[in-house]
Amino acid sequence: MSRIIAGRFDRTLDADAALEALRREGFTSDEIDTFYVSPPGQHAMTPVGGEAPFASAGSRFAASGAIAGAALGALLGFAVAWLVADEYRVAALVFGAALGAYVGSFLGTASKLRGGRREEATREHPVEPRGGRMIAVCVDRSGMQPRALKVLREYGARDLGRAEGTWRNGWKDFDPRAPLMTP
Structure with missing residues (x-):
């Protein structure tokens, strides 16, 4: 040595x-x-297709928040379009639902993000190199x-x-x- x-x-x-x-x-x-x-994160340490085992503790529930937010946003967008649209009702309903789902997914994700603390070093992963x-x-x-x-x-x-x-x-x-x- x-x-x-x-x-x-x-x-x-x-x-x-x-x-x-x-x-x-x-x-x-x-x-x-x-x-x-x-x-960090670019050392080919994760399997192809995802970083699930290495995900941040603060983002653990972000996917479920995105799904719930998209569903709720789509319903709200559809309801608003139903009340507001006179002409082109079908297009307005589709657009309202899509826009609501889009905005809702962002808000749902943001609502589930938490101030995740940096995980402690382990023997397998002692530090995050710069x-x-x-x-x-x-x-x-x-x-x-x-x-x-x-x-x-x-x-x-x-x-x-x-x-x-x-x-x-x-x-x-x-x-x-x-x-x-x-x-």
């Missing part, structure tokens, strides 16, 4: 500057790895860890931390959901 220092960059220009500075500090290309981490460009540096050589930390901090690395992992032409066992240890 290799000792690794890693940090995430929001801006590509900052990451490029940090890479150059790491090379100036004596790190070789074999000791530096750079890659992108996709924003997206951005990552730079990982192998610091197995003596005295290299403080130099890597200094450069990454200086150039604005976020989520800066250390880890142990397999290093062969880069960080092979990187897991974007596993938190880094405090440097």
Whole structure:
């Protein structure tokens, strides 16, 4: 297992500057790895066709609210159209019911949304990673860890931390959901 220092960059220009500075500090290309981490929800962690097991607790009843709101809205739209329309009654009834269902589905969904709290981290899903460009540096050589930390901090690395992992032409066992240890 290799000792690794890693940090995430929001801006590509900052990451490029940090890479150059790491090379100036004596790190070789074999000791530096750079890659992108996709924003939360875009890591192919959900099955094709839905995110039901990963749905937010605050939106659990949103679908039932949409259905109930659409049904109630359609009835109200139909009733209003029945009372108001003289000419083109059939078209007005259809339009009124459709518009009522459309508006009702939004209102029904909104009425069922709750202020869902962020779910606690579990062993399977410890944290939600932020997206951005990552730079990982192998610091197995003596005295290299403080130099890597200094450069990454200086150039604005976020989520800066250390880890142990397999290093062969880069960080092979990187897991974007596993938190880094405090440097």
